[in-house]
Amino acid sequence: MHEKALMNAVAGLLLEHGFDTAENQVLETLTEMLGSLLTEIGKSSRTYSELAGRSEPLPADVILSLINAGIRINELEPYAKRQNKTTIPAPVPSIQPKQLSILQAGTKAPHPSYIPAHLPMFPDPHAYIRTPTHKQPVTEYEAIREKSAVQKRDIERALNKFATRTSETDSLFLCQDNLFPLIACKATPNVPAYLVSLLPKDQVFEQDEEQEYARAPSPPRQQPQQRQQQQQQQQEQSPQQQRKRTSLAGKELMEESQKEMEIDSPFLLPAKLPPPKIKIKDLLAPSHQGLASSSIVGPGLPPPPSTSSSVVM
Amino acid sequence: MFYWLEIYIFPSPDERKKNFLLVAGIFQIPDAVLLNLMTTAGIASTDPTTTRLISLAAQKFLSGVAYDALQHCKVRTSNQSSKSHHGQSANHNGSNHSSNHRQERRTLTMDDLTPALAERGIAIRKPPYYE
Numbered sequence: 001m002h003e004k005a006l007m008n009a010v011a012g013l014l015l016e017h018g019f020d021t022a023e024n025q026v027l028e029t030l031t032e033m034l035g036s037l038l039t040e041i042g043k044s045s046r047t048y049s050e051l052a053g054r055s056e057p058l059p060a061d062v063i064l065s066l067i068n069a070g071i072r073i074n075e076l077e078p079y080a081k082r083q084n085k086t087t088i089p090a091p092v093p094s095i096q097p098k099q100l101s102i103l104q105a106g107t108k109a110p111h112p113s114y115i116p117a118h119l120p121m122f123p124d125p126h127a128y129i130r131t132p133t134h135k136q137p138v139t140e141y142e143a144i145r146e147k148s149a150v151q152k153r154d155i156e157r158a159l160n161k162f163a164t165r166t167s168e169t170d171s172l173f174l175c176q177d178n179l180f181p182l183i184a185c186k187a188t189p190n191v192p193a194y195l196v197s198l199l200p201k202d203q204v205f206e207q208d209e210e211q212e213y214a215r216a217p218s219p220p221r222q223q224p225q226q227r228q229q230q231q232q233q234q235q236e237q238s239p240q241q242q243r244k245r246t247s248l249a250g251k252e253l254m255e256e257s258q259k260e261m262e263i264d265s266p267f268l269l270p271a272k273l274p275p276p277k278i279k280i281k282d283l284l285a286p287s288h289q290g291l292a293s294s295s296i297v298g299p300g301l302p303p304p305p306s307t308s309s310s311v312v313m
Numbered sequence: 314m315f316y317w318l319e320i321y322i323f324p325s326p327d328e329r330k331k332n333f334l335l336v337a338g339i340f341q342i343p344d345a346v347l348l349n350l351m352t353t354a355g356i357a358s359t360d361p362t363t364t365r366l367i368s369l370a371a372q373k374f375l376s377g378v379a380y381d382a383l384q385h386c387k388v389r390t391s392n393q394s395s396k397s398h399h400g401q402s403a404n405h406n407g408s409n410h411s412s413n414h415r416q417e418r419r420t421l422t423m424d425d426l427t428p429a430l431a432e433r434g435i436a437i438r439k440p441p442y443y444e
Contacts, residue, residue: 002346009342010375014421017379019386022421029426029437030375035350037371038342042354045367057356062366071370079373 007031041065342368381429382421389425390417 010030014022042057044065049057066073106125111117122128138144160183168184347364356363427437 002349005343005346009372013372013375013379017376017383018419019379019383019421020418023423025423026421026426029423030378033378033435034342034371034375037374038347038350038367039354041367041370042351042356045363046355056358057363059363059366062363062370066366066370071374073370076366076369076373079376080369 003031003035006034010034041069044068342372378426378429378433379421381432382425383419385425385428386419386421390419 007027010027011022014030041062045057045061048061048064049055052061054061063073109122109125111119111121163183164181169181170184172180172182344361344364347368351364351367423437430437
């Protein structure tokens with residue numbers, strides 16, 4: 001690039017001396033000579049400046065190097081002040097093509113101090129600036145609670161569906177029903193299906209359980225109304241009669257009543273065998289205890305003894 | 314020489330005003346090109362006075378070469394024109410010929426440049442392959 005400017009300078013010099021044209025070979029030779037001479041003088045003057053302990057050459061260093069090269073410096077000033085001079089305009093810096101404003105987004109960042117100004121501009125900010133985006137986690141109690149509830153319900157539904165497809169199903173209706181299948185109840189004979197889940201396993205001895213199941217002929221149902229009536233009757237009974245009753249009753253009765261006394265809070269209730277077994281006992285021995293088993297009374301239980309009822313009435 | 318040293322080593326304000334190197338527009342080589350060449354030479358940053366002095370010396374040298382080449386060219390063309398003038402004089406008048414000689418275009422060729430450089434101890438020839 002600078003060779004073109006040097007060639008212009010050489011051509012200007014030749015024009016100044018009265019030449020109209022010149023061969024290409026001559027122009028190139030002179031251009032090479034000019035560039036080489038400039039560089040050599042620069043190197044020589046730099047060497048002189050370094051010899052003097054400076055980092056940048058002064059005009060005195062240049063003068064020394066010129067003298068060393070055999071150029072008479074006395075003739076320089078008259079030469080500079082000559083009349084017929086031709087000057088060459090400085091090369092115009094190339095103009096950067098301007099980007100279309102349509103495609104521009106944001107404002108371009110200016111150059112930092114360590115980047116020369118003639119280097120191209122930064123691209124649009126969106127091309128190299130990264131803005132991290134975080135989704136804020138949901139910390140509200142309501143949302144979390146609702147989410148967990150939905151999740152739980154979904155799990156239960158999925159389990160139900162899986163069970164209906166993999167195992168036998170019952171139907172609410174008499175005909176074959178594919179719309180509303182129910183999971184078939186595979187209960188052990190004479191034991192309700194929900195019994196296993198109701199039993200606190202850690203405090204129940206398996207032997208007793210098995211024995212009770214073996215004894216139980218049918219799952220009993222307890223009517224709350226009857227139970228209330230029995231409790232009322234029991235409260236109305238006099239302590240003497242209760243004593244009589246306890247004496248009459250066996251050891252099992254004593255234990256039963258003690259258990260009854262302890263049921264103040266359902267959480268303090270010790271491990272208790274399910275109602276069906278107790279009632280079964282009563283059924284098995286209805287004659288000697290009668291109403292004494294305060295807790296449970298089966299549907300087919302005989303009426304309370306006349307003695308207690310008459311006293312109350 | 315002492316005059317130069319006085320100017321550049323101990324410059325006084327009056328001498329600075331007289332310093333022709335600080336006058337812009339008298340140099341053929343642009344400053345940007347000069348700075349580039351000085352960077353090649355190992356000079357990182359210089360004041361314009363230094364680079365312009367170097368540029369002026371180089372131009373002076375080339376100017377001398379061009380002047381010598383011009384003299385060679387004049388001698389050669391005058392020889393040729395004198396020969397041709399002798400040949401043409403049979404047909405034309407002398408007045409017409411002198412006006413033609415003034416308007417003749419001068420072309421710098423290697424035949425003129427080579428002796429001009431040889432006077433300064435610079436031998437120019439083509440590379441061996443092109444000879």
